[in-house]
Amino acid sequence: MDNPNRPRPMGIELPTGTDPVSIRKRIEAMEHLLERSLVVPGTKYPIGLDTIIGFVPVIGDIVTAAMAAYIVWEAKNLGLPRWKLWRMMGNVAIDTAVGSVPVVGDAFDVVYRSNTKNLRIVKKHLDKHHPQTQVIEG
Numbered sequence: 001m002d003n004p005n006r007p008r009p010m011g012i013e014l015p016t017g018t019d020p021v022s023i024r025k026r027i028e029a030m031e032h033l034l035e036r037s038l039v040v041p042g043t044k045y046p047i048g049l050d051t052i053i054g055f056v057p058v059i060g061d062i063v064t065a066a067m068a069a070y071i072v073w074e075a076k077n078l079g080l081p082r083w084k085l086w087r088m089m090g091n092v093a094i095d096t097a098v099g100s101v102p103v104v105g106d107a108f109d110v111v112y113r114s115n116t117k118n119l120r121i122v123k124k125h126l127d128k129h130h131p132q133t134q135v136i137e138g
Contacts, residue, residue, distance in 0.1 A: 020078060020130040024122070027074050031119040034067055047110060054099050054109040061105075065096040068115055075122050084125065088118045 014029055015022035036046040049067070053060040072088045080088075095114035099105040126133045 018077065020126060020133045023074050023078055024126055024133045024135075027071050027119060027122055030067065030071055030074075031115045034064065034115045035113045036116075048115075050095070050099075050113075050115065051106070051109045054106055057102070058100070061096055061100045064099070065092060068092040068095065068118070071115060071118050071122070075118070075125075078122065078125065079129075080122070080125050084121055088121055091117045 014026050017023075033048060034050040035048040037048045038052070039046055050064045053064050056063075069089075069092060072085060072092065075088060076085055091114035095109070095112055098108045098112070101108075
């Protein structure tokens, strides 16, 4: 029987396993947090922490680069080929380098979604090599 006094976790629960399904869910959650977790007021345009934290000079870019590197690290755990990992790191490097330029970089962060690009690379790999991880989105 469920204990009503037991503390309940807030938000979503992320799987902790090392199987491809768990890793996919964690990567998707991080991409969502970084790229699409908020909506610009008065519009339907999604933004995420990558854009918001990017407004903080230097530290913001370091923090978002580290969060994006987590996606690459998880992709490495899935066994993606090196050339795909390098491509993903290139996406993060471009986002970090251009994003660090004051004003221009902030605008760039809104339109260049490196984490979404990296998620697409991971999904394509998983769909080919681990088809059981596919999720039908409706």
